[in-house]
Amino acid sequence: MAAAADAQSRPFAQALKEAQSRITAHMEARLGGNDPLHAAMRYAITGGKMLRGFLVLESARLHGVDDDAALEAALAIECIHAYSLVHDDLPCMDDDDLRRGQPTVHKKWDEAMAVLAGDSLQTFAFELLADPKIGPHALVLIRGLAQSSGKDGMVSGQMLDIAAETATTPLDLDQITRLQNRKTGCLISWSATAGAVMAGADEAPLRRYADALGLAFQIADDILDVEGDAAKVGKAVRKDADAGKATFVSLLGLDAAKDRARTLMEQACDALSPYGSAAEALKEAARFVISRDS
Numbered sequence: 288m289a290a291a292a293d294a295q296s297r298p299f300a301q302a303l304k305e306a307q308s309r310i311t312a313h314m315e316a317r318l319g320g321n322d323p324l325h326a327a328m329r330y331a332i333t334g335g336k337m338l339r340g341f342l343v344l345e346s347a348r349l350h351g352v353d354d355d356a357a358l359e360a361a362l363a364i365e366c367i368h369a370y371s372l373v374h375d376d377l378p379c380m381d382d383d384d385l386r387r388g389q390p391t392v393h394k395k396w397d398e399a400m401a402v403l404a405g406d407s408l409q410t411f412a413f414e415l416l417a418d419p420k421i422g423p424h425a426l427v428l429i430r431g432l433a434q435s436s437g438k439d440g441m442v443s444g445q446m447l448d449i450a451a452e453t454a455t456t457p458l459d460l461d462q463i464t465r466l467q468n469r470k471t472g473c474l475i476s477w478s479a480t481a482g483a484v485m486a487g488a489d490e491a492p493l494r495r496y497a498d499a500l501g502l503a504f505q506i507a508d509d510i511l512d513v514e515g516d517a518a519k520v521g522k523a524v525r526k527d528a529d530a531g532k533a534t535f536v537s538l539l540g541l542d543a544a545k546d547r548a549r550t551l552m553e554q555a556c557d558a559l560s561p562y563g564s565a566a567e568a569l570k571e572a573a574r575f576v577i578s579r580d581s
């Protein structure tokens with residue numbers, strides 16, 4: 288199996304904290320510049336959980352991928368994620384003033400800066416992945432990120448979400464699952480499989496893990512929208528419920544949604560069995576995703 292022989296298990300909290308500080312330090316090194324555009328880009332990346340970057344670093348560690356290459360890919364996915372949030376917060380999309388407890392980019396600067404910061408975060412992600420240190424599988428990684436984030440991935444999920452707001456009938460469970468797989472699941476899947484891709488290894492176990500994790504993440508997000516505390520979540524809650532949007536909670540009910548998230552978490556953990564105890568931090572990440580309060 289693909290797990291590197293020397294990969295050791297580490298507790299999730301420690302691994303996540305380490306990932307956050309390494310990705311932040313890498314961002315500061317790779318994204319210098321004193322002009323407002325660079326400042327807005329750094330601001331957009333900062334303050335999140337960096338779960339996607341963590342998934343990249345852990346999957347890279349499991350496959351013995353070089354640290355410098357892994358960090359480049361981890362920063363790249365955080366750039367794409369940050370761009371999506373900056374654009375999602377714009378008045379023409381979800382129109383949010385707060386993100387991670389701070390003013391959104393268009394509130395702190397203006398709308399033009401938010402559009403431009405999002406645009407350049409996206410292109411910067413691909414610049415990072417085109418760095419020679421990514422190695423011989425760079426093109427697979429780049430094509431995968433373009434597919435996961437673009438017209439058949441995250442952007443199409445966002446488009447389906449916007450279309451659902453004006454649809455005459457609410458979406459059903461299959462439609463919501465398809466929408467969320469695209470909007471959130473594709474980037475999570477790219478992140479969790481990035482290490483295997485960079486190593487040229489079998490990505491199937493991590494893809495199974497990510498498919499379950501991505502859906503569990505989204506169900507947890509819908510539960511947070513109903514039960515969450517805005518101060519902890521760092522953004523407005525109950526927006527979906529107030530807008531009458533179909534969500535996993537509205538379709539399944541709160542208890543069944545929690546049961547489904549738990550089952551998916553167990554499926555995600557089971558998918559990692561080929562890696563043995565070396566994948567403990569990824570298993571803990573799945574447990575965290577369904578119990579998080581932000």
Ligand code: GRG
Nearest residue numbers: 335336337338371374375387442445470471508
């Ligand atoms: C604008 C092209 C475009 C896409 C936007 C991802 C997305 C598509 C919109 C975000 C809206 C949203 C709240 C989606 C739910 C799942 C999600 C991505 C939550 C935020 O991710 P976390 O919890 O955030 O990982 P942090 O702040 O920790 O980075």
